[in-house]
Amino acid sequence: ALSPFSEATIRYGSETYYDLRVSRPAGGILPGTIVGAVTDAGTQDAISNANVGLDFGNLSTDTDGEGAYLFAALPAGGYLIEASATGYGSASVSVEVISGEVATSNIQLAGIADLLVSGNSVILSEAQPSADVDIINEGLGLLRWSATSDNPAVTVSPASGTGEQALTITATDFTEDLAAQVAVTNDDNPSDTETITVQVDRTPTPADLEVSANGVLLSEGTPSVSVNILNLGEVDLNWSASSNDATVTLTPDNVNDTLTITATDFME
Incomplete structure (x- = not known):
């Protein structure tokens, strides 16, 4: 005193x-x-x-x-x-x-955690079904976070964690184009949420060769017939043709996808 x-x-x-x-x-x-x-x-x-x-x-x-x-x-x-x-x-x-x-x-x-992610969008495909996004803490407190996806065809791993680490986002369905939103939330401050937009590209169907006709009739009056080469798939079709008879020749047109079949001998 x-x-x-x-x-x-x-x-x-x-x-x-x-x-x-x-x-x-x-x-x-x-x-x-x-x-x-x-x-x-x-x-x-x-x-x-x-x-x-x-x-x-x-x-x-x-x-x-x-x-x-x-x-x-x-x-x-x-x-x-x-x-x-x-x-x-x-x-x-x-x-x-x-x-x-x-x-x-x-x-x-007590320090406050400040959540940040290294990227807010990812594109996934069958060739690249997964992508990593870093969870970053720009604050002073311990970061406790959780992650969820609004589409069951897109998963996250791990679904929760403490501190900074990588979040793996994986697509499991490539039959159609789809989108998902992955939300990463600061558990101690739910208003501190980062959203990652996920785009999943559909896998195109493989090339599927068809012809417009499976049989042709050639004669001296009609020595040639052309058939169309069709692709019922989505991947580009590369095609070739061959004949097992030397008197039947083939003229492929790969630009217009047609094949001209010509007979050169009508003796028998």
Whole structure:
């Protein structure tokens, strides 16, 4: 406790000095002081430039390089102190100030995780059925996350995790073009959600060769007949033709997909 008309130096942290001259006011009641430090709840490191507010006269101050703060010349009584800092959640503590004494009130702030993904769109196909997206934490707190897909033909693995890691997105159905939305959510802050748009390309059907006619009749009056080469599939068709009889020649037209069949001997 401080005596009337005394001088005192209050130190909190290696860099913070406060010189006070305290005189006893009318009624003989000395003011009190609150000192403390704001630290990271996980690392215990000091948090500089944290804002510390006092529910008395709208008083507020910022912490110094060692996380220290001070409120002086306070009437005796109970106070609520609230601290906040960028990247952290706020926290409040109650403290009782006794006349002429220094009350110490340290505050710990928990870091807030900030979810980010390395990409917001992927394209999958039968040739590349899976893709990885990195889960990134740009915040100061521990990131707990979960991932879901709105289409059963698109799966995610793992479906949840802690910290930074890769999320594998896999398509299982390529019979038609489809789309899906994969949502990755910060479990401790559901509003912090990233959406990944997934496009799945249908696998085209393989080339399927057909001809417009499976038999032709040639004669001296009609020595040639053309048939159409058809592709009932979706993949490009590369075709060729051959004859097992030297008197029957073939003239392929790969541009127009036709085959001309010609007989050269009508003796038998």
